[in-house]
Amino acid sequence: QRCGNNAPAADNKGVAVKRCERVLDLQEEVPCVVVGTVIKEYGDKDAFENSKCRPNDTLVLEDESGRVNLKTDKVHEYATGTILAIQGTVKEGGLLHVDAFYAPTAPAKAPSMPERELKPASNGQAPHVLLISGLSCGDPNASSLQRDMLLSYLQGHLSTAASKVCRIIVAGGSTYPQDAAYGVKEMDMFLAQCCASGIPVDLLPGKDDPTTANWPQRPIHSSLLKETDAFGSKFLAKTPNPYASGLGDKYVLGTDGRNVTDLVQFLLSNHNDDAAAPTPVTELEALDRTLKWGHMCPTGPDSVPTMPHAESDPMIIPHMPNVYFAGNCSKF
DSSP states (O other): TTTGGGGBBOOTSOBBBBEESSSGGGGGGEEEEEEEEEEOOSSSSSSOOTTTOTOOOEEEEEETTTTEEEEOOOGGGTTTOOEEEEEEOOOOOOOOEEEEEEEOOOSOOOOOOEOOOOOOOOTSSEEEEEOOOOBTTTTTTTTTTTHHHHHHHHTTTSSSGGEEEEEEEEEOBBBOOGGGGHHHHHHHHHHHHHHHOOOOOEEEETTSOOOOOOOOOOOOOOGOOOHHTTTTTTTEEEOOOOEEEEETEEEEEESSSHHHHHHHHGGGGSOOTTOOEEEEEHHHHHHHHHHHBBSOOOTTTTTTTTTSSOOOOOOOOOOOOSEEOOSSSSOO
């Protein structure tokens, strides 16, 4: 419904557009709008470099009544699982010639949810939230120097700017999977030192962290964080992945970044530019697409394991967040 509401009542020539409830209701030579799930069907040619997209890929629109093949030059701008309204006309041969795609629009009003307190910064400035990820605790190839320097910063030894930090969000990638026991112990010690600095921590699990593999991932269990858990729920909030919370008066939404790194493989930039070789979209562009599409993980369960939910999809973005983030990306 949120997709269809964005579609106009007439096309750019002033011809009325019929709104079809189902794919099965489409009629030949009648301009129409229909909502469904986009499926990308992969061709038999070699994939582009650093991508799973192929030159002869096609798009299909599907709902519970059936499916229709789409004719469009924007094949690589969408991925399997994207829910869209399609405006176009079915021509001879059963192809739906696409005039426009319409994504759902998330309401601007944030949902009501329990708010986590953000105390004013000690220097009187607005409170700041620190986002970190990829700590890789327990990884023998990763130096602990960066974590030590971060702790020194938070404790005010390197800069007075740390006094503005009123909450830390750890966005996954916290442990080294090949030595999970040692990694969890190192993570626990690091988080305990953060809490000892007087800064509350929100801890998201990530792809290789010790919790459920399927999205939404459950919070890391308290028994693994004995040192940090001793500070109580006031200083440590063990959250699921994806993360959604009210921080002060802001609605904050985010993930450990697995949804973004996966989506990058299925989208291309400048694929219609004959002068440039198609390249994968950036992680920031992929994150932006998930926000525009109103869905945090459209490629699940195909390439990201997600739990089926009978009544509602927990990956849908119901309201426009004030802050939207993804951890463990290649650059800030």
